[in-house]
Amino acid sequence: DVQLVESGGGLVQPGGSLRLSCATSGFDFSSYGMNWVRQAPGKGLEWISYINSHPFTTMLYADSVKGRFTISRDNAESSLYLHMNSLRDEDTAVYFCARGSMARGLISYWGQGTLVSVFS
Amino acid sequence: ENVLTQSPGTLSLSPGERATLSCRASQTISNNFLAWHQHKPGQAPRLLIYGASTRATGIPDRFSGSGSGTDFTLTITRLEPEDFAVYYCQQYGSSPYTFGQGTKLETK
Numbered sequence: 001d002v003q004l005v006e007s008g009g010g011l012v013q014p015g016g017s018l019r020l021s022c023a024t025s026g027f028d029f030s031s032y033g034m035n036w037v038r039q040a041p042g043k044g045l046e047w048i049s050y051i052n053s054h055p056f057t058t059m060l061y062a063d064s065v066k067g068r069f070t071i072s073r074d075n076a077e078s079s080l081y082l083h084m085n086s087l088r089d090e091d092t093a094v095y096f097c098a099r100g101s102m103a104r105g106l107i108s109y110w111g112q113g114t115l116v117s118v119f120s
Numbered sequence: 121e122n123v124l125t126q127s128p129g130t131l132s133l134s135p136g137e138r139a140t141l142s143c144r145a146s147q148t149i150s151n152n153f154l155a156w157h158q159h160k161p162g163q164a165p166r167l168l169i170y171g172a173s174t175r176a177t178g179i180p181d182r183f184s185g186s187g188s189g190t191d192f193t194l195t196i197t198r199l200e201p202e203d204f205a206v207y208y209c210q211q212y213g214s215s216p217y218t219f220g221q222g223t224k225l226e227t228k
Contacts, residue, residue: 004164035217037219044206044208044219044220044221044222045157045159045165045208045210045219045222046219047210047216047217047218047219050215050217060215060216062216063121063216096164096165101170103151103153103170103212104212105153105212105213105215105217106153106155106170106212107155107157107167107210107212108167108170108176109164109167110157110164110165110166110167111164112162112163112164113164
């Protein structure tokens with residue numbers, strides 16, 4: 001079975017940094033693009049970032065996080081990461097790791113999410 | 121950015137009834153790259169439909185998708201108790217890969 005398990009969420013002050021991780025199993029991680037999607041409290045889903053499979057030439061970001069967040073991956077560890085800097089109150093959300101599919105941007109499997117809370 | 125608008129915001133129906141959910145895009149979605157996801161509180165979302173009308177693996181045939189261009193529909197025939205959830209459309213034709221704001225399907 002495809003499994004995506006996020007970790008690294010927590011409480012952080014505005015301006016702070018955090019790194020989220022997503023451990024995967026049950027599929028050939030190196031063959032799939034990967035995404036991060038978030039959901040702020042009481043709000044809908046917001047796609048925030050995508051990274052393609054080898055050789056990592058494509059990384060895409062929503063305007064809301066561009067320049068502050070960096071997506072990366074480690075194929076040897078079957079893991080996806082999201083490096084978050086200059087965090088703001090509005091970054092408070094549950095962050096989901098999501099596996100891509102044959103079409104860039106199509107999400108075929110989701111993790112259960114990890115909560116990031118930004119407050120002073 | 122391609123803005124997706126879903127309607128209605130909330131749909132109140134009973135098990136056994138038919139649900140029709142709408143998703144309208146502000147721009148034509150290339151290749152009809154439109155997906156529908158189901159999300160229950162505290163759970164991982166689940167892909168239902170991709171390419172506007174293709175059911176994902178393991179999705180029951182009471183779920184169907186239709187539409188093209190800017191107007192898309194998710195239909196659930198004969199609602200089951202486990203179908204009550206929030207449904208999101210998502211376009212993956214162009215970055216940023218936007219979601220609609222969701223339709224909450226609740227028990228009447």
